[in-house]
Amino acid sequence: MAVLIYLEHEEGAIKKSSLEAVSYGKTLAESLGTEALAVGLGSIPTGEWAHVGHAGASKGYHVTDERLNAGVILAHAAAVSQVFEHAGAEILVLAKSSLGDAVAARLSVKLQAALVSNVVALPDLSDGFQVKRSIFTGKAFAVTAVKTPKKILAIKKNILDIRQDTHDITIEKFAVTLGEKAFSAKITGTDKAEGEISLPEADIVVSGGRGLKGPENWGIIEDLAKAFGAATGCSKPVSDLNWRPHHEHVGQTGIKVSPSLYVAVGISGAIQHLAGVNSSKKILVINKDPDAPFFKSADYGVVGDAFEVLPKLTEAIKAIK
Amino acid sequence: MKILVCITHVPDTTSRIQFTDNNTNFDKTGVQFVIGPYDDYALARAVELRDQTGGKLTVLNVGEAETDPTLRKALAIGADEAIRINAHPKDSYFVSQQIAHVAKEGAYDLILMGRESSDYNGGMVHGMVGEMMDLPSISPVMKLDIEGNSAKLSREIEGGKEELEVSLPLIVGCQEPIAEWKIPNMRGIMSARTKPLTVRDEATYEAHAAVVSYSLPPAKGTVKLFDKEQVEELVKLLKNEANVL
Ligand SMILES: Cc1cc2nc3c(=O)[nH]c(=O)nc-3n(C[C@H](O)[C@H](O)[C@H](O)COP(=O)(O)OP(=O)(O)OC[C@H]3O[C@@H](n4cnc5c(N)ncnc54)[C@H](O)[C@@H]3O)c2cc1C
Ligand SMILES: Nc1ncnc2c1ncn2[C@@H]1O[C@H](COP(=O)(O)O)[C@@H](O)[C@H]1O
Numbered sequence: 001m002a003v004l005i006y007l008e009h010e011e012g013a014i015k016k017s018s019l020e021a022v023s024y025g026k027t028l029a030e031s032l033g034t035e036a037l038a039v040g041l042g043s044i045p046t047g048e049w050a051h052v053g054h055a056g057a058s059k060g061y062h063v064t065d066e067r068l069n070a071g072v073i074l075a076h077a078a079a080v081s082q083v084f085e086h087a088g089a090e091i092l093v094l095a096k097s098s099l100g101d102a103v104a105a106r107l108s109v110k111l112q113a114a115l116v117s118n119v120v121a122l123p124d125l126s127d128g129f130q131v132k133r134s135i136f137t138g139k140a141f142a143v144t145a146v147k148t149p150k151k152i153l154a155i156k157k158n159i160l161d162i163r164q165d166t167h168d169i170t171i172e173k174f175a176v177t178l179g180e181k182a183f184s185a186k187i188t189g190t191d192k193a194e195g196e197i198s199l200p201e202a203d204i205v206v207s208g209g210r211g212l213k214g215p216e217n218w219g220i221i222e223d224l225a226k227a228f229g230a231a232t233g234c235s236k237p238v239s240d241l242n243w244r245p246h247h248e249h250v251g252q253t254g255i256k257v258s259p260s261l262y263v264a265v266g267i268s269g270a271i272q273h274l275a276g277v278n279s280s281k282k283i284l285v286i287n288k289d290p291d292a293p294f295f296k297s298a299d300y301g302v303v304g305d306a307f308e309v310l311p312k313l314t315e316a317i318k319a320i321k
Numbered sequence: 322m323k324i325l326v327c328i329t330h331v332p333d334t335t336s337r338i339q340f341t342d343n344n345t346n347f348d349k350t351g352v353q354f355v356i357g358p359y360d361d362y363a364l365a366r367a368v369e370l371r372d373q374t375g376g377k378l379t380v381l382n383v384g385e386a387e388t389d390p391t392l393r394k395a396l397a398i399g400a401d402e403a404i405r406i407n408a409h410p411k412d413s414y415f416v417s418q419q420i421a422h423v424a425k426e427g428a429y430d431l432i433l434m435g436r437e438s439s440d441y442n443g444g445m446v447h448g449m450v451g452e453m454m455d456l457p458s459i460s461p462v463m464k465l466d467i468e469g470n471s472a473k474l475s476r477e478i479e480g481g482k483e484e485l486e487v488s489l490p491l492i493v494g495c496q497e498p499i500a501e502w503k504i505p506n507m508r509g510i511m512s513a514r515t516k517p518l519t520v521r522d523e524a525t526y527e528a529h530a531a532v533v534s535y536s537l538p539p540a541k542g543t544v545k546l547f548d549k550e551q552v553e554e555l556v557k558l559l560k561n562e563a564n565v566l
Contacts, residue, residue, distance in 0.1 A: 113529075190481065
């Protein structure tokens with residue numbers, strides 16, 4: 001009957017979105033009168049497990065196999081399904097991500113559990129099991145009735161606060177059996193920006209568009225991002241022009257973000273860009289054109305030249321912090 | 322090589338989304354339907370690979386008769402044949418069952434899909450079909466090359482990318498810049514009319530979930546505007562109203 005939460009981590013550090021999933025799972029477990037358990041794969045230090053406990057999990061299954069430090073989709077799916085069965089869980093909760101999506105899809109078939117993705121709220125249990133999810137890239141919502149006894153919920157980022165429970169978590173080391181097949185996709189290399197704030201995980205995102213005129217002007221974006229403690233993003237033409245790397249491109253065909261604050265600088269606000277940012281809690285737009293469409297979707301706006309506004313804004317933030 | 326590309330038939334990305342029948346159905350009035358943007362990348366790469374290695378390229382959609390023009394467009398872009406499984410796509414699980422059913426018979430070396438559909442954005446069908454067929458599924462993939470019996474791919478991960486090597490057969494969820502979108506030319510459009518489009522009955526499978534109702538997000542309040550001399554005021558609001566500082 002229990003609720004199991006699948007954790008993702010970056011070099012051992014549990015992702016914020018996974019802690020949100022733990023808190024979601026715990027609150028759901030409370031309304032079902034059951035427990036929230038977590039499963040973590042690969043090397044995760046004890047201190048990190050404590051965060052998982054405070055976010056709501058009473059027990060953690062730790063599969064220490066180091067081959068699972070990498071996001072090997074088949075192996076992760078196989079490991080989580082073994083823990084799920086062992087724990088007698090009925091619901092799996094995870095944070096939506098490119099790895100999470102892939103693992104959840106395979107688990108849905110393995111466990112014969114309905115998978116609902118992009119979940120934005122706790123389920124309504126008053127008439128069966130109904131969950132609200134975001135569809136049409138944030139332009140609408142659908143309430144979905146889940147028909148299977150086992151269920152998998154992939155939740156959107158930043159839809160709830162992480163709990164600060166005081167109880168401790170007990171950790172059980174759990175060994176899984178993984179055949180050769182689980183590692184049939186060989187990872188031959190990774191190329192990752194080090195030390196940057198992760199764009200999909202960030203609480204504040206500062207993005208620049210074609211209005212910045214060229215890659216040499218990104219310094220003012222980076223300064224503003226630094227003052228905010230934000231990750232940097234960009235519009236599609238900016239990554240198409242190779243001003244910025246592809247993994248920073250936000251929108252319909254890029255990364256979808258849902259930070260507490262999205263700052264758009266020199267971006268016109270095309271519908272395909274909005275599709276990637278419309279679930280942000282607040283939006284600040286800086287554009288020299290008062291008629292830029294983005295202002296219609298913004299909470300705050302500065303009408304002015306980015307090259308004049310950004311340095312002033314950066315200073316003002318530093319002053320208040 | 323035999324390649325299968327699964328395509329969705331979705332509202333154009335600029336469409337206004339509205340619902341009818343007391344918010345229980347999507348309102349198709351005035352909406353233009355297109356090949357899903359990610360599926361378009363998958364199709365473009367499939368055409369290139371077919372041209373390189375020879376073989377046959379099949380496109381597949383699970384949908385009702387209204388999706389035929391979308392399949393014809395895929396034929397015009399370069400697919401050799403199309404299959405439509407005549408069914409209302411109830412949920413991802415149901416759609417995956419239909420795809421896996423047909424794909425098992427076809428013995429394809431490569432199955433390409435979009436990273437996600439632009440209507441339900443699940444990013445799930447490739448993984449589900451992979452599990453149903455006991456094949457690896459890799460997504461979101463930005464680069465795909467075939468060398469003999471194995472595929473070299475580059476997959477986007479948070480903050481970067483990962484290089485992979487996998488033997489065929491394989492399922493891939495595609496995204497840019499895997500290939501440039503292809504626009505059908507006149508010859509393609511003419512030949513598409515005579516290429517085979519087979520309609521098949523659905524296989525019997527249950528859906529796992531069903532939509533009860535739809536809704537739209539609440540309208541945004543009016544924007545609070547400032548000029549460059551008022552950034553201190555703005556920052557105060559960011560701190561005290563938006564609570565982000
Ligand atoms: C199928 C499809 C998918 C797409 N997917 C995406 C996507 O995922 N993400 C995405 O971003 N786009 C996407 N696009 C492209 C999208 O339609 C727009 O073309 C794009 O978002 C525009 O980028 P931009 O706002 O940076 O540039 P522009 O539209 O050129 O806007 C530049 C803005 O900068 C302002 N500006 C200029 N100078 C200054 C200055 N000195 N100070 C302040 N402001 C200034 C201008 O007023 C203007 O508003 C997609 C398009 C299609 C067809
Ligand atoms: N009804 C369908 N017919 C054919 N292919 C589909 C269908 N639905 C989804 N797909 C494929 O699966 C991919 C992922 O879809 P989704 O899991 O819905 O985000 C899409 O990009 C398509 O390639």
